[in-house]
Amino acid sequence: MDLVRSTVCPYCYNKFPNSKIIWRCSSGSCKRPENLEEDGKYSEYHDVHGAAARRMPHIITAGKPKNGFVQCDKCGEFTNVAICPECHSILPKTDENIIISIIGAPSAGKSYFVGTLLKQLNEKLSAFSCGMQFTTTESREMYENKFERNFERGVPVPATKPPAENMNIVGANLPILCDLTDRHLKKRTFTFFDAAGENFENEGIMRYVAPYISHSSAIILLLDPTQIPYVNNALAEENPRMRLRDPKDSVSYESILTNTISVIHQHTRSSGRIKIPLAVGFSKWDLIENSPLLRPDENSAILRPSPHFSQGFRKIDCQNVSLEIEGLLAAWGCQNFTVRVKQSFTKVNFFAFSAIGASADERGNVPIVVPKRVEDPFLWLLNELGMIVK
Numbered sequence: 280m281d282l283v284r285s286t287v288c289p290y291c292y293n294k295f296p297n298s299k300i301i302w303r304c305s306s307g308s309c310k311r312p313e314n315l316e317e318d319g320k321y322s323e324y325h326d327v328h329g330a331a332a333r334r335m336p337h338i339i340t341a342g343k344p345k346n347g348f349v350q351c352d353k354c355g356e357f358t359n360v361a362i363c364p365e366c367h368s369i370l371p372k373t374d375e376n377i378i379i380s381i382i383g384a385p386s387a388g389k390s391y392f393v394g395t396l397l398k399q400l401n402e403k404l405s406a407f408s409c410g411m412q413f414t415t416t417e418s419r420e421m422y423e424n425k426f427e428r429n430f431e432r433g434v435p436v437p438a439t440k441p442p443a444e445n446m447n448i449v450g451a452n453l454p455i456l457c458d459l460t461d462r463h464l465k466k467r468t469f470t471f472f473d474a475a476g477e478n479f480e481n482e483g484i485m486r487y488v489a490p491y492i493s494h495s496s497a498i499i500l501l502l503d504p505t506q507i508p509y510v511n512n513a514l515a516e517e518n519p520r521m522r523l524r525d526p527k528d529s530v531s532y533e534s535i536l537t538n539t540i541s542v543i544h545q546h547t548r549s550s551g552r553i554k555i556p557l558a559v560g561f562s563k564w565d566l567i568e569n570s571p572l573l574r575p576d577e578n579s580a581i582l583r584p585s586p587h588f589s590q591g592f593r594k595i596d597c598q599n600v601s602l603e604i605e606g607l608l609a610a611w612g613c614q615n616f617t618v619r620v621k622q623s624f625t626k627v628n629f630f631a632f633s634a635i636g637a638s639a640d641e642r643g644n645v646p647i648v649v650p651k652r653v654e655d656p657f658l659w660l661l662n663e664l665g666m667i668v669k
């Protein structure tokens with residue numbers, strides 16, 4: 280690692296010069312139970328309890344790296360395990376660290392989005408001659424426990440837990456890290472941070488997530504169409520038994536957008552249009568497609584399956600979908616929202632997707648997950664960041 284460059288930790292989002300990086304010994308000797316040492320910082324961030332679990336191998340704070348390795352001042356062996364000076368998490372060995380922030384009201388569909396997106400990337404990213412791997416065993420296990428197992432069993436993914444007061448928000452909900460290796464073998468680590476919707480409800484709480492939003496390479500703002508009064512009324516009229524949220528009960532789109540903009544401005548001490556690319560994605564699109572009152576025109580691009588994995592990235596499809604969604608938003612009385620988004624961010628595209636493909640049944644069982652267009656916002660962002668081309 281280069282000494283002048285800086286790193287953003289993908290766990291605590293602190294930014295520090297690479298010269299501040301510290302190291303964890305990985306030798307057999309330092310890993311022996313009797314040689315482990317209490318690591319309070321790591322345990323606090325990762326929410327680790329129990330005296331034994333909090334004990335970890337020795338940390339080398341004054342190492343001078345040579346070819347990526349430093350010598351342990353306790354056992355004399357060499358290690359290349361770089362860790363964050365603030366939270367002691369292992370820093371990924373990567374060419375670039377990319378944070379993707381997923382923002383949205385409680386129950387907007389953020390967790391299903393992340394879970395089904397990772398599933399699609401895992402299965403289909405080879406179409407772009409890219410490989411995907413979870414960065415750490417911890418990330419792979421989180422994906423398997425939180426998503427894969429529940430998808431297979433038709434069990435709902437639990438609501439994401441908001442952090443207890445004063446607890447660090449990342450520790451309460453560790454991000455999932457995965458490495459994407461492109462055709463030139465360049466490896467980039469993506470951090471998907473799927474916070475609880477409660478974190479975005481007001482500006483005061485949102486300041487806890489400010490560092491991760493402000494350090495993001497891209498933001499995905501997820502909106503639940505049933506939060507739009509026009510949509511909510513139409514669905515209720517068609518199917519009075521459908522369980523729908525009361526749009527008045529949850530934080531509005533406009534507030535989430537306003538909070539996001541002001542948090543970024545404050546944290547980056549800037550004003551004006553924000554240069555971080557923003558994908559605005561409408562979730563649960565199956566509800567719209569299945570509604571005679573709301574279903575778009577039959578020749579709409581949005582009704583067709585996503586073309587990107589089968590035909591290569593199609594920017595024109597993203598643009599067509601975006602225009603169609605803008606048209607629907609205008610018809611549903613949300614023009615002001617669209618204008619505000621475009622005035623506040625320099626790069627914006629509107630999307631719609633269905634993560635599950637259908638609603639859970641009345642007993643709460645989730646059908647087999649058949650995602651539609653869930654990959655579109657992420658592939659658009661990869662294109663905006665110059666990682667995949669047409």
Ligand SMILES: Nc1nc2c(ncn2[C@@H]2O[C@H](COP(=O)(O)OP(=O)(O)OP(=O)(O)O)[C@@H](O)[C@H]2O)c(=O)[nH]1
Pocket residue numbers: 383384385386387388389390391392435436437438439440474475476477562563564565566632633634635636637638639
């Ligand atoms: N019809 C339909 N329902 C969906 C879809 N995706 C998610 N849902 C439902 O929306 C609800 C909330 O989904 P989550 O992904 O847990 O929402 P979240 O934004 O992570 O919520 P918090 O973690 O509480 O902030 C679940 O009950 C899902 O059944 C979809 O594609 N279609």
Ligand SMILES: [Mg+2]
Pocket residue numbers: 389390391437438439473474475476
């Ligand atoms: Mg969630």
Ligand SMILES: [Zn+2]
Pocket residue numbers: 288289290291292293363364365366367368
């Ligand atoms: Zn850290």
Ligand SMILES: [Zn+2]
Pocket residue numbers: 304305306308309337351352353354355356
């Ligand atoms: Zn050692």
